Amino acid sequence: MAEIESIVKVLERTQLFRGLKRRQLEGVAGRFVERDYAEGETVVAQGQGGEGFFIVVTGSADAIYKRADGTGVTLNSFGPGDFFGELAVLTDALRTASVVATSPLHCIVLTRWDLMGLLRADADMAIAVLQQLASRFNQTLARM
Numbered sequence: 431m432a433e434i435e436s437i438v439k440v441l442e443r444t445q446l447f448r449g450l451k452r453r454q455l456e457g458v459a460g461r462f463v464e465r466d467y468a469e470g471e472t473v474v475a476q477g478q479g480g481e482g483f484f485i486v487v488t489g490s491a492d493a494i495y496k497r498a499d500g501t502g503v504t505l506n507s508f509g510p511g512d513f514f515g516e517l518a519v520l521t522d523a524l525r526t527a528s529v530v531a532t533s534p535l536h537c538i539v540l541t542r543w544d545l546m547g548l549l550r551a552d553a554d555m556a557i558a559v560l561q562q563l564a565s566r567f568n569q570t571l572a573r574m
Contacts, residue, residue, distance in 0.1 A: 434459045437538055443511045444485050445566065449558030458548060458555075462538040467491075467531040476528040480518020482539045486510055489535035495527040507532070516563060519545055 437459035441447045447455060462485075467473050473484065476496055486508050493506040493514060505527055508514055518525050519542045549556040 437462050440485060440487055440511070440538060444513055445511075446513055446516065446559060446562045448562060450555060454552060454555050457552075458540070461544040461548065462540050465537050465539050467535040467537070469531050469533050469535075471531045471535075473529040473531060473535065473537070474515060474518075474525050476525050478525050480515055480521075480523060480525050481542050483513065483515045483519045483542070483545055484529075484537045484539050485513045487536045487538055489531060489533045491529050491531045491535055493527045493529050520563075 434456060438452075438455045441450075441455050441459060447458065450458070464487075465484075467489075473491060474480070474482075476494075488510055491508045491514075492504050493508070494502045495505050496502050506514075508529070514529055515525075517523065519540075522542065549559065
C-alpha cells in the first residue's frame with residue numbers, strides 16, 4: 431500500500447482528516463509509515479509513552495483500560511478508518527489505555543514529531559484537526 435495515493439484514500443475516510451484539502455492530505459500521507467500486528471499483539475501499552483498516532487487500515491483492535499484492581503474494561507473497538515493514540519501524541523502524555531489487535535491488524539502510523547510539525551506549518555490544518563478532536567471528545571463523553 432505504500433504509495434501516497436493509497437494513504438490519501440485512507441485519510442479521506444478518517445474522521446480526523448475530513449476537513450483537509452487534497453494538498454494537505456497528500457502532505458500528511460507522505461509522513462505515515464505502515465505497521466502490522468498479529469491477533470493478540472499489544473499495539474500500545476497503558477502507562478507507556480505515546481510516540482505514534484495510528485489509523486486502522488484493515489483488521490480490528492480493542493482499547494482496554496486496566497483498573498487499579500487489575501480488571502480490564504474495553505473502552506472502544508477499532509476497525510478500518512478508525513484512529514487511536516491522538517491524545518498521547520498531542521500531549522506527550524503516557525497512554526491511558528492499551529490497544530490490542532483482535533485480528534491481524536494493518537495500520538498506518540504518524541509520529542508525534544511529524545504530526546506536530548505538520549500542525550505548526552499549517553494553521554488551517556491545525557484548526558480542522560482540533561475541531562475533529564473536539565467532536566470525538568464530545569462523542570466519548572456522551573457515552574459515559
